[in-house]
Amino acid sequence: MTGTMGWRIFWLVLGALAIVAPWIITSGFWINFLILTLFLAFLGQGWNIMGGYGGQFSFGHAVFFGTGAYIQAILQSKFGWNPWLTLWFAMAGGVLVAAFIGYLSFRYGLRGSYFALITLAFAEAFRVLATAAEGVTEGGKGILIALNQDPERSFAMMQFATGTGYYYFILILTVLSLVVVWAMERSRFGAQLVAVRENEDAAEAIGVNAFRVKMGAICLSGAMTALGGVFYVQKFLLMDPNIAYGPTKSVEALVVPIIGGMGTVFGPLLGSAFLHTMGEITKEATQFFWQDRPGLDLIFYGVILVLVLAFLPNGLVGLIKGQWRGRRQGRAAERKKAVA
Amino acid sequence: MTKKTRKSQISRRTFVAGAGTAAVATGVIGFPAVLRAAPQPVNLGIIHPVTGFLQQAGAQCRFGAMLAVADINADGGIRSLDGAKVRAQLGDAQSKAEIGVAEVEKLNERGVSAIVGCFASGISIATTQAAAKHGIPHVVDVGVSDKIVQRGLKNTFRFGPGFGKIVKVGTERLIEINEKAGKPTKSLLIVHENSTPFGSGMAKLLTKGLGDAGFDVMDALAHPTPNRDFNNIVLKIKAANPDLVVPSMYYNEYVLFARTLERQKVKPKAIYSVLGGAASQYKFLKEFPTAAQYIMDCNHWYNPKNSDAFRVRAATEKAGKFYSYEVFTAYHAVKLVADAIERAKSRDRAAIIDALASSTWAGHFMPYGPTKFVNGQNQGAQPLNTQILGDEIEVIAPEEYATAKAVFPRPA
Numbered sequence: 226m227t228g229t230m231g232w233r234i235f236w237l238v239l240g241a242l243a244i245v246a247p248w249i250i251t252s253g254f255w256i257n258f259l260i261l262t263l264f265l266a267f268l269g270q271g272w273n274i275m276g277g278y279g280g281q282f283s284f285g286h287a288v289f290f291g292t293g294a295y296i297q298a299i300l301q302s303k304f305g306w307n308p309w310l311t312l313w314f315a316m317a318g319g320v321l322v323a324a325f326i327g328y329l330s331f332r333y334g335l336r337g338s339y340f341a342l343i344t345l346a347f348a349e350a351f352r353v354l355a356t357a358a359e360g361v362t363e364g365g366k367g368i369l370i371a372l373n374q375d376p377e378r379s380f381a382m383m384q385f386a387t388g389t390g391y392y393y394f395i396l397i398l399t400v401l402s403l404v405v406v407w408a409m410e411r412s413r414f415g416a417q418l419v420a421v422r423e424n425e426d427a428a429e430a431i432g433v434n435a436f437r438v439k440m441g442a443i444c445l446s447g448a449m450t451a452l453g454g455v456f457y458v459q460k461f462l463l464m465d466p467n468i469a470y471g472p473t474k475s476v477e478a479l480v481v482p483i484i485g486g487m488g489t490v491f492g493p494l495l496g497s498a499f500l501h502t503m504g505e506i507t508k509e510a511t512q513f514f515w516q517d518r519p520g521l522d523l524i525f526y527g528v529i530l531v532l533v534l535a536f537l538p539n540g541l542v543g544l545i546k547g548q549w550r551g552r553r554q555g556r557a558a559e560r561k562k563a564v565a
Numbered sequence: 566m567t568k569k570t571r572k573s574q575i576s577r578r579t580f581v582a583g584a585g586t587a588a589v590a591t592g593v594i595g596f597p598a599v600l601r602a603a604p605q606p607v608n609l610g611i612i613h614p615v616t617g618f619l620q621q622a623g624a625q626c627r628f629g630a631m632l633a634v635a636d637i638n639a640d641g642g643i644r645s646l647d648g649a650k651v652r653a654q655l656g657d658a659q660s661k662a663e664i665g666v667a668e669v670e671k672l673n674e675r676g677v678s679a680i681v682g683c684f685a686s687g688i689s690i691a692t693t694q695a696a697a698k699h700g701i702p703h704v705v706d707v708g709v710s711d712k713i714v715q716r717g718l719k720n721t722f723r724f725g726p727g728f729g730k731i732v733k734v735g736t737e738r739l740i741e742i743n744e745k746a747g748k749p750t751k752s753l754l755i756v757h758e759n760s761t762p763f764g765s766g767m768a769k770l771l772t773k774g775l776g777d778a779g780f781d782v783m784d785a786l787a788h789p790t791p792n793r794d795f796n797n798i799v800l801k802i803k804a805a806n807p808d809l810v811v812p813s814m815y816y817n818e819y820v821l822f823a824r825t826l827e828r829q830k831v832k833p834k835a836i837y838s839v840l841g842g843a844a845s846q847y848k849f850l851k852e853f854p855t856a857a858q859y860i861m862d863c864n865h866w867y868n869p870k871n872s873d874a875f876r877v878r879a880a881t882e883k884a885g886k887f888y889s890y891e892v893f894t895a896y897h898a899v900k901l902v903a904d905a906i907e908r909a910k911s912r913d914r915a916a917i918i919d920a921l922a923s924s925t926w927a928g929h930f931m932p933y934g935p936t937k938f939v940n941g942q943n944q945g946a947q948p949l950n951t952q953i954l955g956d957e958i959e960v961i962a963p964e965e966y967a968t969a970k971a972v973f974p975r976p977a
Contacts (some may be wrong), residue, residue: 253699254670261667356759356789365758365765367687372694372716386698388670461662461691467760468662468687512655517631519615519624519657 243396247389256388262501263395264456268474269481269493270402271450276479277487278406278415279442280422284341285348286450286478288326289319291355291469293451298368298464299361308383312455319451320444322351327443331436336425345475352470367465370458383459391460398456399494402449407490409445418442419488450478484533486542495541503529606652607643607912609634609902610672610701612682612692613895617660618791619685621816622891626684626706627655629895632880637903645910651903658683662691669695677701678912679905681898684891686710686762693721702905702918706898707865707891709840710762714941720914722921722938724901725865725894725931726946728766735839735863736774738950738962742861742971749974750808750834752781756798756822758814759787763840767813771839775811783807792818795825802826808834808974812841819843820853827856834974838862845951845958848887857953859975861961865890866949869960869968871930897929901936904928932966 242249250256268290275281293315300311330343355362362368373382385391409415417438420428425435458464468474485496507522507529515521537544611630614623634653642648654675656668665688672680679702683689689708696703697718704722705713711727726734743750755771758764768785776782783805786798799822802810810833812822819842826832836844836859843849844862867874877896878888886892905920906912927935933945950962952971959969 252674254667254674257667257670261663353789356765356787359765359769363765365760366710366762366769369690369712369716372718374717457663461666462694463662463687463690465687465762473661508657517627517655519620519627523616523659 240400247392253388256392258501258505260388260391260395260460262497263392263399263494264453264460265477265481265501266494266497267395267399267402267456268450268453268478269485269497270399270406271446271453272478273482273487273489273493274406274409274449275442275446277482277489277492278409278418278422279439281439281442282337282341283344283446283475283479285344285346285475286446287470287472287474288344288348288351289323289447289450290454290457290474290478291348291351291464291466292322292447292454293319294454294458294464294469295355295362295368296451297455297458298370301458302368302370307381308455308459309381312383312452315455316448316451319447319449319454323443323447324440327440331439331443348470348472348475352466355466355470362466365465365467367463367468370462372462384462394459395456398452403490403494405445405449410490414438414441422488480530482540484530484537484540486540489540489542492540492542499533499541500530604642604647604649606650607646607906608654608672608675608677609651609899610654610656610669610675610677610680610682611899612656612658612665612668612672612680612688613684614658614660614665614688616657619660622707623658623660623684625886625889625891626682626895628881628884628886629892630681630706630899632877632884632892633896633899633903637900643903643906645907646912651899656682658685658688658692660685660688662688665689665692666695668692669699669701673699673701678914679704679902679917681706681895681902684708684895686713689713693718696720700914700918702902702914702921704898704902704921706895710766712762718941719922720918721941722901722943723941724897724933724936724943724946726948727942728770730946731863731948732767732770732774732839734948735950736771736778738863739775739837740778742950742962742973746971746973750780752783752807753809753811753837754783754802754805754807755785755811755813756802757785757787757812758790758792758818760790763815764790764813767840771811771813780809788814788818790815790818793821795822796829798822799825799829799831802833803829803831810836812836812838812844814842816842816846816849820849820856823849823856823860824853827853832975832977836860838864840864840948844953846887846889847958848889850953850956850958851887854956859952859954859972861950861952861971861973863948863950865894866932866951866960867893867930868932868966870966874930877930893931897931900929901926 272286275283296315296318297311300306300314301308326347330340335343356364373384376386379386417433420433421435421438429435481496482493484499486492504526507525511518511522613626615627631653634651638650642650654672654677656672658665658668665683669692680696681704683692684707686708689705690713693703697720702720709728711729714721714723755768757768772782772785786801812819838844841862844860845864850857881888881892904926905917905924909916909920922938924938925935932947932949937944949960949966951958952961954969960966961969961971
């Protein structure tokens, strides 16, 4: 069996397991665990397009997440729009904000740490704006989406009665994001984006319009991350400036692909699965050995994160690829020896 | 020889009969506890933000809840369930709503009969919804947002008062205190945090309530949480020179604000807080006694005429903790659930919800009277007014609970 065939079978089995998971897993906790893992993978994929493939490190991806979330919440709670309709406006809002930030940043050639800082500043500015614009966003009080208690309208209101509905919703979003990134990687646009990441000046010298490529990447990333905001609002039914534009979501979105493997299709998914699994293991282990020691699990979790960052610069995907390459090289060497 | 042997020996039949009788006798008289299995404990979920930016308050809440569990178990457990002990299943919301929801799912798997938590309104709104999906009764200990009990969730109960009630009472009592003193204060300035539902909701209600009451509300100055510098805000207060300053913010910011006022020698005629983060906290009084003097607060507070309050206070202080409102609100939330389980005579969640809805519990030391829940809100819940006088936090209003007279305005 060739390596490619092996991987195909692996992904097919994993896909089949993901589809039947709610029938196998009866535990609400583990379904919720999978939901949060997929949600973070989806957010991370949004960051990965721009940061991983495009080399444009953003420290303020919450600006897209929060914009999508707020548009979804406001149009529903204040205008009574259907959530399936507001979803498109939320995505459009994410694209608009992305285009605005992208135009200002790339037009004036901001790169590297300057770009990272400008995105951080935008997220903070939006947080202050959301806090101040009480008439629209309800300020720090936050917006609460009315709870749908009619099980027959759960799909129409995008408020699923059980975790299974939310699981399939976020699973579909995550699979779509994987397909989009996979297709992008194989497209001319993807190749140009990688070229810009590797050497922007060289890419421009061979005819790549770096500004247009980066604008495309930030808009795609903004739309995807805004959709993450939509999911959050529908799952938790509340939004306030800290959740929307606070640093937490920005950090989560960038840590996941960094741990999993930046600029790879499955990096964010692997990173999210690893982080959530480690989080639960450290939590359960500390509770088992030292009950009621709050924060101790987070210390262990932090240490593991630091170790992964220190010893796996290419993330988990890099580790797996390294192992795979090593085995292939070993087999090739053995064949050579046998021929000799 | 043979005969002698036969006499001294016990026959098999006699031995079996004797042993059987002895076993029954021992079982009934001697070791009933060994033979009767101890009743299964009642699992109670306790969720608080014990890490993250709400860690300090969350840890205090957890301590109060655990103290109540220890008291209930020391008192014989749940008597109607053969003395079943209460077993705390702890959860950390990490100061995030989504983690709070994950903890609810985990506690549901562990078969908890009820959940108590989660201090912050934002987290409690999310956890009560998640608990409702599984039919788990959820008693909110501190969260003051009125939205918590306005969504028609049958599983959600709040023992303490909410925003609306606290602001209404706080405004009325300020008017009363001011009038009694001959109306020395006419103008006021509100300083509030605006990053969470707590401060922003409070500022809006206070501005309207105090404005309607005839006060000249000069301004409402907002600041984020966390905030590490109050110099500009205090300079603005100095320039405006209001008679009264009304701060509404979390503990750390409150302490910093009060110290900045002291350092810049800004001395309004009074500082009157409504749910002031540190205004009725022994930690603040102990660490900064001069900055804390004469500060008034309208907040969750115990009935100072109930000796049980001081027993719990002694236990809290013995454990090296400060007796803050988080401790006794979480303490009571757990005791309220225990009372409901006692009356429900069941671990069944639906039965406990029914018992909570019809609760008339009076065995607490809060100034609420017997509980009466309407849409999940305890109708008798009310805040008390306190003032820091010397090395104690005294109750100054209402009259029936007062332990000292208000010093208003404060001495120059």
